[in-house]
Amino acid sequence: MTTDAMTTLRSFxxxxxxxxxxxxxxxxxxxxxxxxxxxHQAPSLPYGGQWHGHDGMREFLAAMGASWDGLWFDEQRFLNEGEQVVVYSRGRLRARRTGRVLETSLLQWISFQDGLITEFRPYYHDTSAVLAALAENA
Structure with missing residues (x-):
């Protein structure tokens, strides 16, 4: 992975x-x-499914933003293999409706071409914990 791709990823x-x-x-x-x-997002999440192109990403981020109003990375580690990067992230999200803070981790498989991100494949540690943090009557 080039320095430009890492700069792109950190900027994103x-x-x-x-x-x-x-x-x-x-x-x-x-x-x-x-x-x-x-x-690509886990189908069980409120913002699950596949989102394509800039319009799809805008829609995904609006759906994710409807669920969360804060995101903080406490730790990130990067493993790269050319145009593919695996990112381990440990961090916190704050649920917009409940105010609950979820501490969690996930892995993301991210692909690049010409210094731009072409694909995200996140793998959540525990999607049930994500859903519990978002549940209004939990």
Whole structure:
């Protein structure tokens, strides 16, 4: 992986956190994404499914933003193999409706082409904990 791709990835994560806390718009993230980017999410999540292109990412982020209003990374580790990167993230999310803070970890398989992100494949440690944090009557 080139330094440019790592710069892109770190910029994306910072822009995502700013977006969820309503400090920035989608445009900052769009600069990190290929036009045909694909986001895969666990189907059981409120924002589950496949999201395609910039419009799909905008829709995904709006759906995720409806669930969470804060995202903080406490630890991240990166393993790369050319145009593929595995990212271990440990962090916290704050549920928009309940105010609960979820401490969790996940792995992401992220693909790049020409310094832009083309695909995200996140693997959550515990999707049931994600759903519990979001549940209003839990």
């Amino acid at each position: 994560y910072a822009a995502e956190a700013a977006y969820l806390s309503e400090e920035a718009g989608f445009e900052r993230m769009a600069r990190c994404l290929a036009p045909d980017v694909v986001m």
